[in-house]
Amino acid sequence: MVRRVLVAGYGAAAYVFFLVTFLYTIGFLAGVGVPKDVDDGPSGPAWLALLVDTGLLTLFAVQHSVMARPWFKRWWTRWVAPPIERSTYVLAATLAVAALLWLWRPLPETIWSVPDGWLRWLFWAGHLAGWGLLLLSTFQIGHFDLFGLRQVLARLQRRQYTEPGFAQPFLYRLVRHPLMLGFLIAFWITPDMSVGRLYFAVVASAYIVVAVRFEEHDLVGQLGDDYRRYQRDVPRFVPRVSSAADRRRPARVESR
Numbered sequence: 001m002v003r004r005v006l007v008a009g010y011g012a013a014a015y016v017f018f019l020v021t022f023l024y025t026i027g028f029l030a031g032v033g034v035p036k037d038v039d040d041g042p043s044g045p046a047w048l049a050l051l052v053d054t055g056l057l058t059l060f061a062v063q064h065s066v067m068a069r070p071w072f073k074r075w076w077t078r079w080v081a082p083p084i085e086r087s088t089y090v091l092a093a094t095l096a097v098a099a100l101l102w103l104w105r106p107l108p109e110t111i112w113s114v115p116d117g118w119l120r121w122l123f124w125a126g127h128l129a130g131w132g133l134l135l136l137s138t139f140q141i142g143h144f145d146l147f148g149l150r151q152v153l154a155r156l157q158r159r160q161y162t163e164p165g166f167a168q169p170f171l172y173r174l175v176r177h178p179l180m181l182g183f184l185i186a187f188w189i190t191p192d193m194s195v196g197r198l199y200f201a202v203v204a205s206a207y208i209v210v211a212v213r214f215e216e217h218d219l220v221g222q223l224g225d226d227y228r229r230y231q232r233d234v235p236r237f238v239p240r241v242s243s244a245a246d247r248r249r250p251a252r253v254e255s256r
């Protein structure tokens, strides 16, 4: 019993840590409500800022990509118990983000700044819509599974955990990667763009384009022709202009 409670506590702590860091990241990129944002930090030569920032982004990319691969999961679940595997992944990813937020060096020169007025509000609305899309997408494919909470809860209740499986709810019938599209929108639609923010957006967007290829490679491995059909029918990031009836009709993918 004590062990199961500890497992649940670990999962809950990892989730809370993620949530706080995620909210801080929104403030960090928006430059609102946080003590250190993307344009704050120690001043120094531009080459040093680029070196440190590239290292931090690379750390996140490597952690995220390697630990998400099926071969890595098979390997490390020999040591990490399956109920806490996802929470440990979330913890590692959050630590990599926290390091980035903490150690990021600014390049604050302005690239663009939308003047006060309706256009600036429009940019803010677009920016927030990106974060909203991201959050909504997590709920469409199982928010609490994605962040490891249902796994530890099942262990606490001595239930067998079953993965939610491949889903095609509304957003996933429009594009294959709505969650990543949310990130892209939040990175690029911003009323104030500095050199540092632009560098972040360029590198993070390039990483997203590469990371979804790895993810799709794994999904083709798991689902075969069903996923290939989904790839053919549903665009990667940019929704097709089609009728509402088309969108209601899911591509034929059975389960993961």
Ligand SMILES: C[S@@+](CC[C@H](N)C(=O)[O-])C[C@H]1O[C@@H](n2cnc3c(N)ncnc32)[C@H](O)[C@@H]1O
Pocket (backbone or CB within 6 Å): 137, 141, 165, 166, 167, 168, 172, 176, 177, 178, 179, 180, 181, 212, 215, 219
């Ligand atoms: C961080 S989520 C990102 C999902 C997707 N790339 C997106 O941008 O919306 C990554 C996890 O979602 C899973 N996944 C991707 N598409 C899915 C779908 N349509 N239904 C359920 N899980 C999905 C992947 O297998 C992976 O474990």
